[in-house]
Amino acid sequence: MYLRYTSAQQSPAWIRSMNPSTRSLSAFLSGILASASMFRAGAAALALAVVVSACSVNPVTGDREVVLVSEDWELDVGKTQYLPLRQAQGGDYVVDPQVQAYVNEVGQRIAAKSDRKLPYEFHVINDSTPNAWALPGGKISINRGLLTELKDESELAAVLGHEIVHAAARHGAQGQTRGLGLQLGVITASVIGAREGYGQEAQLVSSVGAQLINSRYGRGAELEADRYGMEYMARSGYDPEGAVDLQRTFVELSEGRSNDAFSKLFASHPPSEERVRKNIETAAALPHTGNRGADRYLKNIGTLRKTEKAYELYEQAQAALAKNNKSGAEKLVRQAIRIEPREGHFHSLLGDITRTEGNTRAARAHYDKAISLNPQFYYYYLQRGKINEAEGNQAAALADYQRSMKLLPTGEAQLALGRFAERQGNRQAAGEYYARAAQAGGQVGNDARAGLARLQPAAQTNTRLLVHQGLTPGGVLAIEFINQTSRPLSNIELGIRRTPGAEQQVRRVQGVLQPGERRVIQTGQRMNRAEAARMQIQVLRADAL
Incomplete structure (x- = not known):
């Protein structure tokens, strides 16, 4: 971890392992110059030295650029924020392990041909929204919903190659240097609830990674990622025309639409006719001996195509529950389970429905089932922890909250852990948990501030x-x-x-x-x-x- 905390007070482990973050160029320089009354000459010289030493060579293009963050920072951001960002968007898709293995195989094949060696990882996120993103350090994700929209392996290679270039060319680090306003902080998520969909339920606060993957790449970065991503495709044995066709499709989908399923992808990766033209020019200069891999692609993602209807029913069930139509929601999600019984999210939604009806025994069984199908998703533990706490099973509740926190720190879990600490007489730990939870906002934030008020007299x-x-x-x-x-x-x-x-x-x-x-x-x-x-x-x- 590039930034490490040394506590002035005794802190719980989750605070001691807080994620690093960064500052913009102006904030960085102003921080140095803030002490000018004492160190004016030295600070000015130091600021100049920092800018000069920050000039580095882009490993992809060979151009000299000013980047104020180190490779250590990139690797650390990727390492520490990759899991919580995936968790916040629905967790990893685990129903058919072959899908994950296939995407990783294609990604690693292209990454091996890139101009920068990084610890590349590729994960499929369990979210129907068509999207893909890259964190610094080579941590790349693609949504289940985008995989079902692609036609062949060359289009998958185009998406992954594009994201590999964003990581390899340090586009995230360049964005930080331009001043994204990222802060020193720790990821804290505020859970809205499964009624809104896992893709929207966890809002990350003070997260470097969240700001990076949601920031719009500049025109130059997108063209750069297109061009060199296509070169990586060709080196890896893929037909670069896949990238041309994919970009052409994206332009068609984006025309006249502002709120469709692709809006999130297009917000960070805006398609354009210019990109289509540039891709055509790039493809013309590359060999066309590679393959498109349509049959292989369809074979490997077959489960996703077969179960698309199940996820549509699931999303309809979420919408019905949001309108308090519990019977309608239950009917829809049970239909989804008949199509795909291995999906933990479906069983978890049944848990949410029965919990709102006061049937905690049935809700616990549904959460247990979800955990048995996917033991690596925070929400199932968080919800089961609430049931255990309400029923007085404190040890089990504490274990569930702690497990959920390891996967994704949330305001709800922090609030609950604050209550545990307060009951045990550990006022300092309780205050620290409440202080973190107070940042989540809403009722959780209000309850956390009330907890702080209870601690105030002492x-x-x-x-x-x-x-x-x-x-x-x-x-x-x-x-x-x-x-x-x-x-x-x-x-x-x-x-x-x-x-x-x-x-x-x-x-x-x-x-x-x-x-x-x-x-x-x-x-x-x-x-x-x-x-x-x-x-x-x-x-x-x-x-x-």
Whole structure:
């Protein structure tokens, strides 16, 4: 992990393993120059040195570019955020393992021909929305819903080749350098509920990866990914015409449509006639000895095509439940199960339906079934944990919440774990969980702030703030703090020592920190990880309003 936290207070493991994130160029430089009153000459020289040293060669195009984040940052973002982002969008498709194996085989075949060696991974997300995305570090996903729209293996190769270039050419890192406004933070998801569909139920907050995969690539990046992706296709034995046909289809689908199933894909990967023309030009210069692989493609994704109707019924059932039509929802989802009994999401939706009817015994059985079919999806554990907690089975509930948190940290699980900690008399851990849950918003956020209010009478000044320190990708010390109380805090002062016994510097935080609010300050002090680990941060003052 490129950015590592060293806690100023004892923290639970999930906080100690928080995900890294980044800063824009302007924020990075301003953080350095913020200390200009003390280090003006040195900071200015340092800022210039950072920009000069950040010039690097694009491994795909050979062009020199300014990129302020390291390869370590890319690898870390991919490693730490790949799983939670997949979880938030429906989890991995596991019904037919052959589909996953096939997509990975095609992806690895193309990745082997790329211009940059990365730990490439390819996963199929269990979401009907046609979409695909790449994280820095070579972590690539394609939705089940896009696989059913493609006609042959060369079109699959075109999609995966395009995403491989986004990773290999450091397009995510370039976006960070341009200033996407990504923050130092941890993934926290706010669960809306299965009524809205797993693809929309978990909204990630303060997530580098979420902002990267939802950001619109620029025209240059898209053309670059098209061109070199087609070259990778040809090197791998595929007919590049597959990319031409795919882009032509996307243009046709995008014309006159703003809210169709492809809108998410087109938002981040906008199709255009220019891209079609450029693809035709690129294909003309490449060998056409490769294959299209229509028969092989249809054979390997056959299960998806055969079960499309089941997922349509499932989505109709979700819509019916959202309108409180429980009987209609149950009828539809049972039809889906008759077509595809191996899909955990279908059984989980039955659990949601029966739980809303108060039949917790039946709901538990449905969640158990979902977990037996797919033990790697957070939502099933989260829902079963609620039943266990309501029935007083505290040990089982705690285990379920903890398991769900490992797969995807959610406000609901954090709130529940805060309640457990509070009941056990561990006020500090409870405050930390509540402070995280308070960021989720909605009823979960309100309940978390109420929890903070219950803890308030025993809170001391130095426990009102949850404080962590870490290094930005540029090696600058940053301090994150969260208001763990139910009241606004002002006049916040932090004491900072580089080593135990060293002279203490006082850092005053401007403004008011609202309940549950999280803020990051940049100190402008460059250091290595060992030096950051020795830093001591102490809350000297925090006045409740």
